[in-house]
Amino acid sequence: MKMKAAVMYEPRKPMVVEVVELDPPKAGEVLVKMSATGICHSDLHFFAGDVPTPVPVILGHEGAGVVQDVGAGVSSVKKGDKVVLSFFPSCGVCRFCLGGQPMLCDVGSASPLGTMPDGTRRVHRVQDGSDINNFSMISTFAEYTVAPEFSVIKVDAQAPLEKLCLLGCGFTTGFGSVTNAIHIRPGDTVTCIGCGGVGLSAIQGAALSGASKIIAVDVHESKLALAKKFGATHAVLSRGDVRADVKEIRAITDGLGSDYALELVGGAHMDTTAAIGYRAIRKGGTLCLVGIGATSIKALPIDPLSMVMLNKTVKGVFYGQAQVKGDIPRYYELYKAGKINLDDMVSKEMRLEDINAGFEAVIRGDEVVRQVIRFS
Ligand SMILES: [Zn+2]
Ligand SMILES: [Zn+2]
Incomplete structure (x- = not known):
């Protein structure tokens, strides 16, 4: 046809x-x-x-x-x-x-x-x-x-x-990355880097999971404003300066760093966004890499010494670790119930x-x- x-x-x-x-x-x-x-x-x-x-x-x-x-x-x-x-x-x-x-x-x-x-x-x-x-x-x-x-x-x-x-794609990738791939306990703190479709979905997942602080990070003010509508409690306007962004995130989390961070951007600058996420998590914290990075990026700036000494976890999370046959109907139920x-x-x-x-x-x-x- x-x-x-x-x-x-x-x-x-x-x-x-x-x-x-x-x-x-x-x-x-x-x-x-x-x-x-x-x-x-x-x-x-x-x-x-x-x-x-x-x-x-x-x-x-x-x-x-x-x-x-x-x-x-x-x-x-x-x-x-x-x-x-x-x-x-x-x-x-x-x-x-x-x-x-x-x-x-x-x-x-x-x-x-x-x-x-x-x-x-x-x-x-x-x-x-x-x-x-x-x-x-x-x-x-x-x-x-x-x-x-x-x-x-x-x-x-x-x-x-x-x-x-x-x-x-987008919703299931973001929401699943926080509700399937990690186990947020009520009161945990979560940093979400990138507030596009995937990021806003991750923020919704963190809010439904009971996170106490959800820190949205983006380069656009307009997206940060939207992130708050979807459940973000704090917003950090990123200028691509890892040190400055991390300082702000740490200040919001009483100097500790957040329990979890999610890189939700990918693309050609994923080395920077991942570095922000890695340095933003606390000792023993977990960074999830969710965005699809450009093939030009061959390595991430994560130093192995701190990863071991601070017991940090970095994990790749593809497609929100979704069980699509069960998760997509489940998300539709959440939508009908007004919860997402x-x-x-x-x-x-x-x-x-x-x-x-x-x-x-x-x-x-x-x-x-x-x-x-x-x-x-
Ligand atoms: Zn997609
Ligand atoms: Zn198969």
């Missing part, structure tokens, strides 16, 4: 919104008509070339839509079901999926190759039939997508997909045709948390 999609032919060049050909779903796959997709900061890392991906490619990995058709053997969803798409494929049968770590799935680990699990692609250029690479096996910057059954999670008929698309706020995370809605302007806004960084592309 023919559909419109935003195709990236080269990093840093505007994407081209054009008509492409989409294959029908094969066995174990689902055709989804997209309702909404967020523009996640991680898309920007691939758009900017900070993290390489094969081109041409249709980016987009934070989507929700309605099932239009299913391939042979699909049993968990049927035509007409509303679904959230999980950005990281998890097959359900490899040793990591079976061991309770679906975010380490062997099939998911192959998704950067730009293909579906069987090694082939579903989208082609109409001009010459050549393949267009897949992204995260869901490629949501398109009117339709063919996804593996294990990447779609059914939600109920009332679900507001233009909000729930955030559960496909997705509505105010969406700062702007737009059409697919406006995607390049949307990316420019993400690059500027101070205007938007999440822009959501809506499809008619």
